[in-house]
Amino acid sequence: MHIDRLEKTWLWISSLMAVVMVAILTFNAIGENSHPPSNVETIDSSRLHLTEEFSEDNLGVKTNDDGSITVTMVGARYGFYPEVIEVPANTPITFRLASADVLHGVHVPFTNMATMVVPGYVSEVTTSFPKPGEYSFLCNEYCGLGHDQMWSRLVVVPKSGEGL
Ligand code: CUA
Numbered sequence: 001m002h003i004d005r006l007e008k009t010w011l012w013i014s015s016l017m018a019v020v021m022v023a024i025l026t027f028n029a030i031g032e033n034s035h036p037p038s039n040v041e042t043i044d045s046s047r048l049h050l051t052e053e054f055s056e057d058n059l060g061v062k063t064n065d066d067g068s069i070t071v072t073m074v075g076a077r078y079g080f081y082p083e084v085i086e087v088p089a090n091t092p093i094t095f096r097l098a099s100a101d102v103l104h105g106v107h108v109p110f111t112n113m114a115t116m117v118v119p120g121y122v123s124e125v126t127t128s129f130p131k132p133g134e135y136s137f138l139c140n141e142y143c144g145l146g147h148d149q150m151w152s153r154l155v156v157v158p159k160s161g162e163g164l
Contacts, residue, residue, distance in 0.1 A: 039121070039122060039123060039124035040121070041121060041122040041124070042120055042121055042122075043098055043120065043121065043122050044120070045098065045099055045100055045101065045119040045120050046100075048074055048098055048100050049100075053072060053096070054072065054074055054098050056081075058072060059072050059073060059074060059081055059082055060072065060073075060082050060085070061085060061086065061087060067091065068091065068092040068093070068094065069087055069088070069091055069092070069093045069094070070093075070094050070096065071085055071087065071093060071094070071095045071096070072096050072097075073085070073095065073096070073097045073098075073152075074097070074098055074099070074100050075097055075098070075099045075100070075104040075106070075117045075139070075150075076099065076100035076101050077101050077102065077143055077144050077146060077150070078139075078143070078144070078146030078147065078149050078150040079150055079151075079152065080097075080104075080106070080137055080139070080150070080151070080152040081152075082152070083152045083153065084152065084153045084155065085137065085152065085153070085154050085155065086155040086156075086157060087129065087154070087155070087156055087157070088156070088157055088158070088159040088160065089128075089129055089130060089131065089132045089156050089157065089158055089159050090128055090129075090130055090159050091128055091159060092126060092127075092128050093126065093127060093128055093129070094124060094125070094126045095113070095115075095123070095124065095125045095126075095127075096122055096123070096124050097115070097117045097122070097123045097124075097125075098117065098121075098122050098123070099117045099118065099119040100119075101119065101143075102119060102143050102144070103116065103117070103118055103119060103141050103143060104116075104117040104139050104141050104143050104150070105117060105139055105140040105141035106123075106137060106138070106139065106140070107138050107139075107140040108135045108136065108137055108138070108154055109135065109136060109138070110131075110135070111127070111129055111135065112127055113125060113127050113129075113154075114140070116141060117141075129154075129156040131156065132156045132157055132158045133155075133156055134153060134154070134155050134156075135153070135154040135155075135156065136151050136152075136153065136154070137151055137152040137153060137154045138150070138151045139151060
């Protein structure tokens with residue numbers, strides 16, 4: 001089979017690009033321990049209100065003994081609850097989210113907070129926010145007619161003892 005010389009060159013270049021990209025992914029995954037959020041923890045989405053963790057009274061921000069923060073939230077058409085979350089800057093924060101109905105997603109622009117919220121699973125993301133300010137906590141998976149109104153507010157306040 002005849003392959004044009006120019007085409008052959010590009011075959012090599014594009015194959016090389018794929019190899020380099022897989023190498024970078026592998027390096028980051030192993031060397032830097034970076035990975036997509038994949039907390040395989042199942043939950044019955046239709047009975048969230050009956051669970052201890054995701055019952056209405058238990059939602060919100062909790063400070064753990066070691067100073068880290070756990071934020072427990074439920075996503076449901078069309079909002080994330082509680083609707084306003086206030087957390088300190090520069091503090092490890094673990095979000096635990098569950099959907100009460102369909103697939104949702106969370107994205108906080110200008111931060112690295114992003115995850116899907118899949119019904120039947122608990123999504124867990126640990127991050128911290130270096131910059132105090134007000135952020136939008138947006139749904140980024142189409143979940144119905146009210147999808148573009150599905151958002152909450154995330155308020156990052158300066159850590160006590162730190163000025164603005
Ligand atoms: Cu929830 Cu889109």
